[in-house]
Amino acid sequence: EVQLVQSGAEVKKPGESLKISCQGSGYSFTSYWIAWVRQMPGEGLEWMGTIYPGDSHTTYSPSFQGQVTISADKSTSTASLQWSGLKASDTAMYYCVRVNRETVYYLDSWGQGTLVTVSS
């Protein structure tokens, strides 16, 4: 069974750094892209970026380029999302998702989400 297990909820202050993680299991972690998706409170889904763990090739949404860093560690089958200086507006639920492909790319297995709260 494909599983993506994310790290637990975080409460941080503005300006602090943070790295959240997503561990994949039940499939070849290096053979599928992983995407990160943000959902702000009461709002819709926003694609942030995607990484291919096989070679760490990364694509960012223009809205998130320079704001976050996506990385992956093949040895632990873990993808990560990090911030160097959090803002209150980063308060959101963050999902990692496996990207599958048949005729098109689609997001087929979702992590449970990591809630990040940034407040002074």
Add this chain to the structure above:
Amino acid sequence: DIQMTQSPSSLSASVGDRVTITCRASQTINRNLNWYQQKPGKAPQLLIHGVFNLQSGVPSRFSGTGSGTDFTLTISSLQPEDFATYYCQQSYGTSFTFGPGTKVDIK
């Protein structure tokens, strides 16, 4: 960037109703269109990929049509467990843009 719109933004319906949600892309995306369902407090789940391909385990009352820029998700007979928010998402090129969502609630 490809922009996605959905209509309506919300709708109220009764169990047994036929429900249709539309999604439009700002440029042609061929058949690179997927649909997701999200219930409150839960992660989204894939319903349909590539316009009309039902994800394993998804009931056959869900169906998708369309191509180019205009797409439709239909629920043929709404069930109590279908009350949720539905998102379309394009995967053309190297970006994945979501529509704003359509909330389906109980009339």
